[in-house]
Amino acid sequence: MLSERQLRILEAIIVDFIDTAQPVGSRTISKKYPLGISSATIRNEMADLEELGYLEQPHTSAGRVPSELGYRLYVDSLTNLHTIGTEQKELIQSLLLKRIIEANDIADQSAKILADFTGLVAVVTIPQFNKCRLANFKMVKVTDTKVLLILVTDNGIVKNVQLGISNTDQYILDKISDTMLSFLMGETIKNIDVRLISKLKEKLSSFGDIVDYLIPILKDAFKNLDDNEIHVAGEQNILSILEFSESERAKQIFNFLKSSENLKALAQTMDTSKLSIKIGTEIGIKELEDCSVISSMYKVDGKNEGKILVIGPKRIDYGSVISIVNYISNTLSDLFSGIYL
Template identity: 90%
Template sequence: MLSERQLRILEAIIVDFIDTAQPVGSRTISKKYPLGISSATIRNEMADLEELGYLEQPHTSAGRVPSELGYRLYVDSMTNLHTIGLDQKELIQSLLLKKIIEANDIADQSAKLLADFTGLVSVVTIPQFNKCRLANLKMIKVTDTKVLLILVTDNGIVKSIQLALSNTDQYILDKISDTMLNFLLGETIENIDVRSIMRLKEKLSSFGNIVDYLIPILKDALKNLDNNEIHIAGEQNILSILEFSESEKAKQIFNFMKSVENLEKLVRTVDTSKLAIKIGSEIGIKELEECSVISSTYKVDGKNEGKILVIGPKRIDYGAVISIVNYISNTLSDLFSGIYL
């Protein structure tokens, strides 16, 4: 158990290191932070903190830097979170709160906002669309060989699926769309199973070969809606982070982020709790052992989780990033639950 003085010294070291990215010495702490104790006393306490595993000394002549254990204690005892500025709130709302918008557009915009505000890498997944209820359905002829199937959920989320369907007049597509909507209205997407589709086929039997071709395509398209969709932004921010300035470190993280399989692996590490922070080895992914991940979830009508992650060095401004993540998470929960529709 650390003393109150040791906790104040550790906090000062972490705050200074987050700000400067330079190892912190006792004289720096004594000059910059009003702790009311001498530089010699601070130096002795820093030695004890190092021995206890809360600090590390990267070079013999250098000051100290926080260890994973030090960061963990700091995060767990952190009480001062930043407040989101009114201009930031207005910008987030102006870019996200639109009447009807593609779920993918929401995720893209959210990831970009997070990356811009934090200067880090962000990942956003959309809630599983297949758990939402169908409110509208329309097929639109785009070209002679392409048809767009548009699905709208009861909370206003729009999903479009491209179908390869040739030489079909729009009025035929309208009739098929109307029949499908009347049959499937109010169903959750995941409940539209093979049996439902076969019953739908019977109702559409008058359309002959078109339906024979359309039904398998529709079945596969709905099945694919079960997959998580991952949106990433800010990968280029890695280059401006001092810890990752070495080409090999940057390359390792870049390569990890380019792989969809790796991103899915990262998303699976996110806890189901509202907010989670994982530091270094806690992430459980070798390529990210020099990173921290701040993550949260958001809901659709109290369920159907989407996930938000911000990835950066261990030297993250935790208070500022947590505040941004929380605000966007709450905004997305409200948006996907129809509060702003």
């Protein structure tokens, strides 16, 4: 266990390093932080913290920088979470709520907000649509050759699927839609399988060729309404991060972020608790050994369904980023539970 004095010195070093990206010396700490102890005492404590593995010294004559162990202790027991101001809350809500159209829109906008507010890389996974219950089903004639299928879930998620149906009057589409809705309402998308859809042919037998053409399309449409879509924003922020200024390091992270499979795997490694923070080698992915990942779950229908992640260097303002991640996570949970609908 570290002493209270060692904890205060470690916190001061980490706060200063996060702010300046420069190794921190004892004189800097004694001048900038009112710890009430001499520079010599700070220097001795820093040497002890280095020996214990909480600090590292990049060069013999340089100051110290936090190690992974130091960051972990800081995150677990020292970080004072920032409080998001009213203006920030209103801005986040307005940016999200103005685009309540589809789950993809919400996820895309959330990733952009996270990236803009943190200056880091943001990843958002959308809820598993096929676990939601069908609340509305509508086919709308767009042109003589195109029909838009609109699926709405019980928590307000909307999915649009374009169908190639020609020369069909809207009133016929309405009759088909109404019949299918009455038959399928309340079913989970996952349960609307081949067997269930086939039974609809008996209910809609009077529509003949249209139904024969529509059923296979609907089977494919339902099958393709899959889960775990990934939305990424802020990849370009890597270029402005000092730790990633080396082209090879930035290229390594860029290549990792380009793969949706990599990002899905990363999301799955994060804990299913409300908040998860992994630093460096804790992530378990070679390409991200110089990074930290902060993630949180958000809920759909009372269950943990989606994840948001922020990826950056180890040297980030953890308190600020965590508070933003938490607020957006809570806002998404409210949004998908229908509070803002």
